[in-house]
Amino acid sequence: MILGRFFEHTGRIALMLKGGISRPENGKVYWKEFMTQCNDIGIRSLPIVLVISVFLGMVLTLQVSYQLISPWVPKYIIAQLTRDTAILELSPTLICIVLAGVVGSKIASELGNMRVSEQIDALEIMGINTKTYLILPKIIAALIMVPCLVILSIAICIFGGYIAGMTSHILSDQQFIQGITTGFVPYNLVVAMSKSFAFAFIISTIPAYYGYYVKGGALEIGKASTTAVVVSCIMILLADYAVSAVLLS
Numbered sequence: 001m002i003l004g005r006f007f008e009h010t011g012r013i014a015l016m017l018k019g020g021i022s023r024p025e026n027g028k029v030y031w032k033e034f035m036t037q038c039n040d041i042g043i044r045s046l047p048i049v050l051v052i053s054v055f056l057g058m059v060l061t062l063q064v065s066y067q068l069i070s071p072w073v074p075k076y077i078i079a080q081l082t083r084d085t086a087i088l089e090l091s092p093t094l095i096c097i098v099l100a101g102v103v104g105s106k107i108a109s110e111l112g113n114m115r116v117s118e119q120i121d122a123l124e125i126m127g128i129n130t131k132t133y134l135i136l137p138k139i140i141a142a143l144i145m146v147p148c149l150v151i152l153s154i155a156i157c158i159f160g161g162y163i164a165g166m167t168s169h170i171l172s173d174q175q176f177i178q179g180i181t182t183g184f185v186p187y188n189l190v191v192a193m194s195k196s197f198a199f200a201f202i203i204s205t206i207p208a209y210y211g212y213y214v215k216g217g218a219l220e221i222g223k224a225s226t227t228a229v230v231v232s233c234i235m236i237l238l239a240d241y242a243v244s245a246v247l248l249s
Contacts, residue, residue, distance in 0.1 A: 013209050020131035020139075034137040041103050041138070041204075042145030046152075048102065049095055053153040056090050057082060057160025065170045075171040079161065079179025086157035087188045088248075093240050095153045096199035099146065100232040104207035107138055108228040111211030112221035120212070135212065139204040146200035147193055154192065191247045198239045206232045 064078050064085075111134060114120050123130050158180060165171045171179075207228035214224040 009209070012213070013205060016131055016135065016209055016212065017205070019129070020136045022129055022132050030133065030137060033133065034141055037137045037141035038145055040106065041099075041141050042149060045099060045102055045145075045149060048098060049149050049153055050156055052095065052098060053091065053156035054160035054163070056094065057086060057157035057162075058164035060085060060090065060157070061161035061164040061170065062168065065165075065168075075175045076179035076182060078171055079165065079176040080182060082161040083158055083180045083184070084188060086154050086161070087192050088244075089240075091153040091157050092150050092192050092195040092199065093236065095150060096146065096196065096203060096236055097233050099149070099199075100203050100207075100236060101229050103142070104203050104229050104232045105225045106207075107204065108207035108211035108214075108225040109221055111135075111208060112214040112224050115212060115214050116217060116221060131212075135208045138208055139201065142200040142204035143197060146203065147196040150192060150196040191243070194247060195240060195243050198243055199236050202232055202235045202239060206235060 061078060061082050064081050068078060068081075111120075114134070120130050120134070123133065162176050165176050166173065207225075210224040210228040210231075211221075214220050
């Protein structure tokens with residue numbers, strides 16, 4: 001039964017995406033909607049991304065220094081581990097899980113409210129492809145803004161680690177700079193960006209699906225929003241494992 005429902009939802013999402021890929025009727029209207037979604041997904045999520053990233057870097061530095069208590073381990077290794085962990089896992093995965101709750105719930109509730117209040121039906125009566133007009137700008141905006149937020153989060157996370165290292169006297173300024181510059185592998189950024197694109201697609205597609213096809217009233221909108229966030233988080237973790245297994249094997 002679970003497998004059957006999985007394939008049912010997957011098929012409906014595929015049909016939704018297929019119906020949304022079409023030539024816009026009015027480019028200016030679609031561009032305005034796209035810019036609105038970029039503002040909602042990217043700019044409005046910026047404060048929480050900055051705050052979380054700073055404290056992630058600070059906590060990571062403290063915990064790594066707590067575990068590396070051996071005098072045989074150079075101090076700059078702390079900064080090196082902070083850098084690599086922020087790039088490969090913390091910033092892409094945790095930030096996107098937070099965005100799944102912030103952005104995903106908004107997308108699901110917004111589309112669900114439009115469906116329940118029959119706004120979507122009214123747009124379809126006017127001859128507007130609602131999948132293209134309402135869903136496609138959200139997906140494209142997420143694919144652009146989420147990777148940008150992840151890149152910013154990586155930089156802020158490393159900066160937070162620097163602050164923690166300096167204020168707690170775990171390592172010196174020179175040791176931290178040596179750590180973040182020694183043994184840097186540019187391929188790790190490719191892995192981080194691959195994860196961010198995959199997560200952005202999940203964050204925008206799954207909540208849009210649950211919101212677009214909601215049935216009932218206000219109670220069902222809340223249930224759809226909650227379900228969308230839970231499913232998005234699970235799919236992000238599965239995609240995290242899949243991308244890591246493919247690109248880091």
